[in-house]
Every structure is written in C-alpha cells, then in structure tokens.
Amino acid sequence: MEAQEKPKVAFFSFTCCEGCQLMVLSCERELPDILNHVKIVNFREAMTEKSDDYDIAFVEGSISRKDEIRKLRKIRKQAKIVVALGACSSTGGLNCLKNRYPMEEVKEKVYGKKAAKSYELIDTIPARPIDAVVEVDYYIHGCPISKKEFLSFLTALLMGKKPEVVNHPVCVDCKMAGNICVFEKGLSCMGPVSRAGCDAICVTYGTWCWGCRGPVDNPNTDSHEETLKRYGLTVESVVNKFALYGHCKTKNSKH
C-alpha cells in the first residue's frame, strides 16, 4: 500500500443477516476517523457509489448459491487482501444448520414443490464458509463480530502489522470478565474449547458460550470431557450444542 494514497476498502455481503456490516456502521464515534485513513469504495447497504477497484475486501456471509461462488471468485481476483467478516463467512455459521437436510427437502418445505423445482433464485446449495471457495487472508470471527476486534484489526492492518487472531478459549476471557462459571450454575457451556476474542459477552449477559467463533485451533477436548463429567454432563449434550455453529466444520470430528 502506498503511504500517500488511502487504501481502497470494499464490503461485500453473501448469505447472512448483514449484522456484521451493521456492526461496522455502528462505529459511530470512530467512523469519521476511519474515513481519514481509508477510502470506502463499495458498501451497498450505506452508499450509492460502487467501484470495482479496491485493495481490501471484507466479505460477510456464507456461500449458499452458485452465483455467489462466481461473485466471490471475482472479488478474490481483484482484492489484494480478503478478510472473512464474521461467523457465516469464516466458519459457515448458523446457515450450515440447513445442511442437516437434503436441499430438495429444504426448498420444498419453505417455498413449495413448484418453486423448488424450477425457480433459480431459491436454488440453494449446502452453506459453506468462504474459504471453501477461495483463499482467505484474515478471519474476524464472531456472530456478530466484536466492534473492538474489528477496530483493532483495521488499525493493525493499516499500520502494516500482521493482525493477530485470538486462539485461546472463551474460559480465559470469562475469567478476565470476572464471571461465575456457567458449569457452576448447572448448565453446560462451549467455553472451554471455543475461540475467544468476545470478552465472553454471552456469559456476562447471562447465558452460556454458544461457540459462535468455532473451536480454537487445538481444542483440549479431553479436559473439556473431564469438566463435563465432573458436573455430571455428557459429551453428547455438548456435541449437539456445538452443532449450532459447528455443523460445517465439525460434523465428522469428535467435537
């Protein structure tokens, strides 16, 4: 990136709720400052102007239709850096829950027989993360992403540093937040094996960790199993919980 010229940034959206783009728009206080350092050239949800000349592409959403595969490949060809923005993009996210059923059944149940057979717009394929289609340079995890993580990622990238991806379990963040352990409340939790970076916000606000960032790179599953046993819980109960966000990547693995 030239020191003089502001890097050109584009945002793209595939199959998702667009919540991660909105998280970017909710940086109200930081937005004017961000715009001093980058030029946003493509952000359909917020601006009319569109350009196909960009350096950094933030991509949210899973890939779940054939035309999305073509669009994503085009983005990869243009961008110097491709960043997976949020769970749907980085791990497939919740969208993968539909992969539990044959696609014909999925289409028919929601749109009816006639439409399922012939309507191109609903011709869905099993949902997948974007790295199942193209090479990805960086991942920003979470459903939704954390504003703090997005801002520190962007800062690192603009300063020419390699942005770090958190690779410790949610239990670490949870301890830092001073929370009471979810297991102590008699509930099961994905925290021991799930990727942190979220400040354990779900536990702080009263639930358990849902595992939206997927597992850490080397999850200590034996220790997690021990913890479960200690609290009288079964591995099966957690496997089902993990399937909420882990269906794309964990269906053949132990956890």
Place this chain on the structure above:
Amino acid sequence: MKRDLNIKVHEITRVEGHGNIVIDIKKGKIKTLKLEIIESPRFFEMMLRGRRYDEAQHIMARICGICAVSHTSASLRAIEDAMDIKISRQATLLRKLAFDGEMLQSHILHVFFLVVPDLVGAGSIVPLLSSHPDIAKTGLELKRLANEICEVVGGRHIHPISLFPGGVVFTPKAEDLKRLKKELQSTFAGLEATLEFLINNPFPEFSLEREFVSLKARGEYAFYAGEPVSSTGKEIDSKSYTEEVKEYVVEHSSAKHAHSSKGTFMVGALARLNNNSRQLNTRAKAALKASGLKLPCYNPFMNNMAQLIECFHATEEAIGFIDELLDIGPRNEPLAKPKGHGRGVGIVEAPRGTLYHEYEIGKDGLIKNAECIIPTGQNLRSIEDDLHAYVPSVLHMPKAEIAKGVETLVRAYDPCISCSTHIMDVSFIE
C-alpha cells in the same frame, strides 16, 4: 406520454439486502415492472427444526442484523405462548425498553444514513459530514444512543443476549438506567432539528389508497404486543392470522409476497400511524402536528416522516419504562418455567411492520415446526402497486430522474431484504 423506456437498477443501494428494479415501457405502456428480490434465501424454518426451544430466539435473532430485537421478541413470545410461560412485569419492561432501542436504532439508521442523502442529492452520509455536519452528527449521535439502550439491556443491539424464554437473564444496574434516561432526555433537541430538516426538504407528493395492517394494543401504541387489525376495521385473530395474511411465491423474488382478503396491504410506521395515531404520547403527537402529515395518509414516501414521529414516541416511552424499572429496583429474578408444550404464536411490530413467528414445540422441548412471516414480504406487493401508479405519473421526466424516483420510492418502505430472505438494484429496459 407515449414513450419507450427501459430501466434496470441492479442491486438497489442503501437498503438492507439485495434487490433489482426492472421497468420496461413500450409506447407509454408498462410491459414489465417488477421488484426482483435476488437475495440468497436462508431457510430458517428448516434451521430451527429439531433444535431446543431455548435456542430458538438465539437462532431467529440472526434472521436480521437490523431488527434482531424484534425477531428475538417475536420468537420469545411464540415460545412462551406454546409453553404457557408467564413473565414478570420487570422482564416485560426490560424487553419493551430494548424494543424501543431497536425502533430508534432502525428508524434513525434509515432516515439519516439511507434517506437524507436522497433529500440533499448525495450518495451516502459520508459527504454530509462536511456538507451538512449538524444533521450528520445528530444522526450519528442519536444512533449511538439507540444502540446503547440495547447494550444496557441486552448486552448488544445486534443479536441481543439477555432476552431469554421465561424473562431476562441479566438485570441492568440502576445507575446505567439512570444514565440512559439522562441521555434520552437530551435527544429531543436533535429530533426536533431533524423534523425541521424533513419539513424543509419535502418528500415527493404521491398518493395511492390502500389497506393498512398493524397490531393494536390496549392502553399503548403497539410495538411489542397487541392484536392485528386492519384499517378497514377488521380484527384479525392472532391464532389464525394465516387466514387473513396469506403468503405466496412469485418467480422474480426469493422473498415471498403476501395479500389480505382484500388484496394489497401495507405494514410499517405509516400503517401504525394511520391505525393507532390516537395512542401516540405527547411529544409524538406534537411532532405529528408540526410535520403537516394528514391522516389517513396514503403517500408511501411519508413512511419516513412516520418513522421520525415514532422516534419521538419511542424516546418518551423509553424514559417512562426506565422510571418504572427504577421504581421496581431493578432486581435479579429467576426465569419463569415452562408449563406446557404445543403450538404458539408471537406477533410484534418490528420497525418495518407486523412480524409473525409461529412454532410447534414437542413434549421433549424440541422445535417440530416453525413458520415466520416478515414485514418486507408483506410490503412487496404494495411496493409493486405503487411503482405501477408512480412511473406513469413521472414519464415526462429524464430517465435518470425516473430511476432515482423509483429507487427512492422503494427505499421509503425501508425494505429489509435480509429479513424477507434480503433487496435492491433499478433496471429499465429500453
């Protein structure tokens, strides 16, 4: 005017999701006019099947990043209806407070980020930061505060955490509520300035009579709860709403359309205002009067003004909820437990209109079936009807102006295409 015109707006901008507008006119007659919804559908009904009841609100929130609190609320109310769960007054107040936060957040995002640029001829809010710094900064500040309401109650606005079957699993501290109240009280000046701005930059004149559907509640302007009613005076039974609100599939849209027994109807801020304006609180009534908006109003462009009037209402209402919460404590409470299972319906007024969730929950607590009707889906037919009436009235104008006009008209509905699957792009064919 016997003109040929072909417009294709590919991927309409400043709307939530992917959509195109296609218009083909031959010798002044409309051959093709459609709003294509090209968003890749998500199949939430299938995603929910077989999951535990207390995961439903978490999953369904993720239909939409803008109205996650609405989906969470409709989901919780469907679960609680199915499982015979009664929640406390404090839990209801906290949920309603979060709901006001979302109503504000969504309306402000739409009015400032998506609509105001049209009124001043800009492509986004970015140039406004230097050309109209007061209004742009007011927008950013109001939006930040709206997000904060949801953060204080639910942990975050996008996919709130603490709203849970049986009540809430987090109770905000009194001092945080007091701080919110103080900030909310200080926002009326910004809302007034915005009202003046909208009055001075008038919306296009256009009118097409139609039916309006919204919830109606006893004793309050319906957002979080109520029974569906039509502007025709018809009351709709919430247990058998599908007899009146019927969905159907059209080939050019991955979002389903809907019609009532009378045909086309509209939902959203303008529908609510038309049906329930008497229940607005003091500030909102004054804003309505000052706006010059006359009811019943059949101009869809005025939906944006209706949204701003609702911002006055939501702000004043939120302050009242905070006062009542502070009277109660607030205190930590256990969740109310399920007492049954079966079919349940949850209906709320999301920012964009009436939102229906319906689940069937088994004895084992697993979801057997789920259905959901989204506001934008209900409005698609109304949007297309409007375009059919609007385009001939502006045929004398240059093509670029027409394209801008139709895009503005679609945008006035604040369509949420992620929700309806997801929307927009305008194309004319010549």
